[in-house]
Amino acid sequence: MVRASRILAVSHFSKRELARVFGIPDTKIQVIYNALDERFVREPLLADADRILERHAVNDPFVLYAGNIKPQKNLTRLIEAFAVVKAELRDHPEFSRLKLLVIGDALTKHPDLRRAVVRTRLREDVRFLGFVPHPVLRVFYSRARAFLFPSLYEGFGLPPLEAMAHGTPVLTSNASSLPEVFSQAALLVNPEHVFDIARGIRQILTEGVLREALIRRGYELLGRYSWERSAQQVREVYEAVMAGRAAPE
Secondary structure, three states: OOOOOOEEEOOHHHHHHHHHHHOOOHHHEEEOOOOOOOHHHHOOOOOOHHHHHHHOOOOOOEEEEEOOOOHHHOHHHHHHHHHHHHHHOOOOOOOOOOEEEEEOOOHHHOHHHHHHHHHOOOOOOEEEEEOOOHHHHHHHHHHOOOEEEOOOOOOOOHHHHHHHOOOOOEEEEOOOOHHHHHHHHOEEEOOOOHHHHHHHHHHHHHOHHHHHHHHHHHHHHHOOOOHHHHHHHHHHHHHHHHHOOOOOO
8 A cells, every 4th residue: 555656535534544554645645535326316216115114014213224233333332322212202202112223234143232232121122124125225214214323433434425315314423534524414423422322313303403404414415425526536546646746735
């Protein structure tokens, strides 16, 4: 890596991390953002969305996590925060039966998360659906009351952008690249504090003005990230390297 003429980073946070960890001069690193998979905006939603939810036995309001299941994704704290929210909303007319759905892997592969579910007494309220096909994932994005992504460490973080494309308000972390990428379009919480995550979930569910603002800002943010723009920037990097030009500041 240190011998490369130019290094591409997907965020300014990633650029700083590359410079810090590998000792690479930041003048060699150029930021080119990721963008949304065009299938999330061009393809229509499945017409039988209700039947898909029924097939997965999803009959109650739910909040959603979708993505890899790794320690830095912070799912243990998310489960603990959801337990707090469930207790606070147990008599709520709309959310007393709220569920947390996790898409990405089976619970049997993650004994630590299984223990968290058992410890918080949420065996009936937290469901791990494993992998689902892309069209089905879009249904879950569109029907979720909120998308929850309290990750501890991300270079960019595509799933929140995917949720925003479906008009779903997003909660994410105030750590790593996430404030840079999502700014005012998501509700930012401290990912290391269970009660701050819980506070954010409760706010998104119960504060209508906040929900509408996050949905609107999410749609607006989509225009900032474009594969057409990113591809053009990559091409310009190639041309600059071949011509021996320095990276832009």
